[in-house]
Amino acid sequence: MHDETHHGDLLVILRHAPHGSSWLREGLDAALVAAAFERRVTLLFLGEGALALLEGQGVGPMGQKGTAPTLAMLEMYDIDRLLVEERALRDYGLDASMLLLPARPVGATEMAEELAAHSLVLNF
């Protein structure tokens, strides 16, 4: 486990819900590849992206692969620094017990610090 003052090489921001588009899947792919190349990766689930963390997701009814299995693999890739926008949780009526993974809620100030603290930011 990284401690909370430790910032990684790469911050991947995920702003889209599962199924409706390939943004989330392709963003996660970038994170996994970076981690496979031994880069320290932080994920930030922002806005609608917070919905990716909801427990109990299946594949999409139109044959979309779904992202829950990918999220379940994050730990294997040593991606354990997961942040979720506090406001998104509030807006969607979610709380931490509904989430698939332990993501830490962050506010606007902390998000700004995260953006500044990573060498590379990829926004999906």
Add this chain to the structure above:
Amino acid sequence: MRYAILLLAAPYSHQASHSALRFARALLARGHTLEGVFFYHEGVHNAARLAAPPQDEPHLVDGWAALGEAHGVPLQVCIAAALRRGLLDEREARRHGKQGASVEAPFELTGLGQLVDLGLRCDRLITFGP
């Protein structure tokens, strides 16, 4: 300064490809270096060899190719995102039993690892998206 570009939008559907290409030209004209352009998500369509826009519109695919050749800028296309969307070079077309290739040099199909490497190697990675 050493720049890189990440392009996530399809050509002609959004302004992003036009802006990215003009940004690339502008930074080179100012004497900066462009270490590479990476095409991901719908940006892979910028590498479509068969693109045939009307003559009174900028030809984005040819624009990227000309820029890549004139300045030795690598034009890297995510292979996984490209294959799904029907963008195959000769080797991939053969491998998948398809007739005809839709991607050719100077564009090259490559892995996402190149994006991470490019981003961390440069002073600035600028993302253009829809």
